[in-house]
Amino acid sequence: MSLINEVLTQAGLDSKEASVYSTLLNNGGLTVLEIANKSEQKRTNLYNILEDLKQQNLVKEVKEGTTTKYFPQSPKEIEKLLERKSQMVHHAKLNYEILINSLQSQFTLIENKPLITYLEGIKGLHRLYEDINDTGEDILLLRSAYDDKRKDVDNLVSAQIVEQVKRGIHAKVIGPLEDIEEAKSLYTKYDKIRLVEERYIKNFPFNLPAQVTVYGTKTAISTIRKDIIITIIDNKDTTDTFRTLFDFIWKYSTPEHNNIVKNWVQE
Template identity: 30%
Template structure:
């Protein structure tokens, strides 16, 4: 318990070892302290000198040898008061800068995290993130101009995973050759779809809104496959509000 109290006052374990040895055995040289403590002999002098600076130990020479002598433990109360005063100064300083720190925290907390993905495997990771989140999806979908390999993967493997995980979708889909088939599978694929004319609303990308995230996918046939995930509740809720407004008017 004594060692713990001394450490809480700011002494290191080595300082505690040397100080308690001096209290128990009286004045000692560095050579003697290396035998009565666990401190390495090469460190003894520095540790003892540190205790001298703290006012817990004095030093004097006897026959040319430096002897370290313990002073009254009453000095420990002074250390405790100093530590208390320092804590109060730190608290006062912290209170002064806390509003600025909170402001920085709020900015960081609300700053969107944006992740980019490329190629077929990258775009697959964007889709699979909706499975990991396991939240209902609001989607803006184009089925006609999609890369054939991606379309096959999405309509078979991805949809099976989504259905297995009981993740529903509300989709606004641009009309096209595959739209009728797409809508025809709504019930079995846990989806509710509304169609818009592609000549008036030519969707170039797919957008998925889920949880606190929004993904934007370019899987257009003949173009570079890209995916973006924006992780931010404010952005997601803005897109979600926009989707519901559009949905309610179709």
């Protein structure tokens, strides 16, 4: 870009307007056809471009018999354009200073607003598991008393555990002790290879109708007793709150858990 065209665009002209005005400065009065040939602008576009330049007092139109020619106005008009643009920038800056506190408040509200996603059905549960896998971080799980009552859910959970192992995702799990023999089998034979660490509680004081999964910056609350409805909250403060609650329950349940598994030997 030539220096004159750069100044013209800084004054507010677009590249086509700058090209046409620069062409007229270099050649004097020209017809539309001559401008098209010298500026490499399409003739059909030139009428609008020239009209805009006339409005900015950079071009004047002169009739010579049946011929119409366009002449450049004094380059001093560019200074006026620059001055007007400078004034506009100054006013914009004043308006910005008035609005900045309000704008910043709006931005902060949006930035800190939790992103909430709703999912439904087996497909929704599958999408949750895909999100956990994509995040790739270890998970915390507060089990629901209903999360092993459905065969379709069991199959999906089994597949998810395999995928988590492939990705090296560890899981800490807290839940009620419902079937001691099944729990013993899982604990002694499978938990290590499944990258699972559990805390069992016989008299589970939290009879949760929904399952809570914490991963990354997200907390997923899944109801699966009847219809599967999943709410995922993507917000660090919310998730840190659930992490703190989970850690408290984990520590609370550890003595009872240790007493339950003290004679169980993990393979």
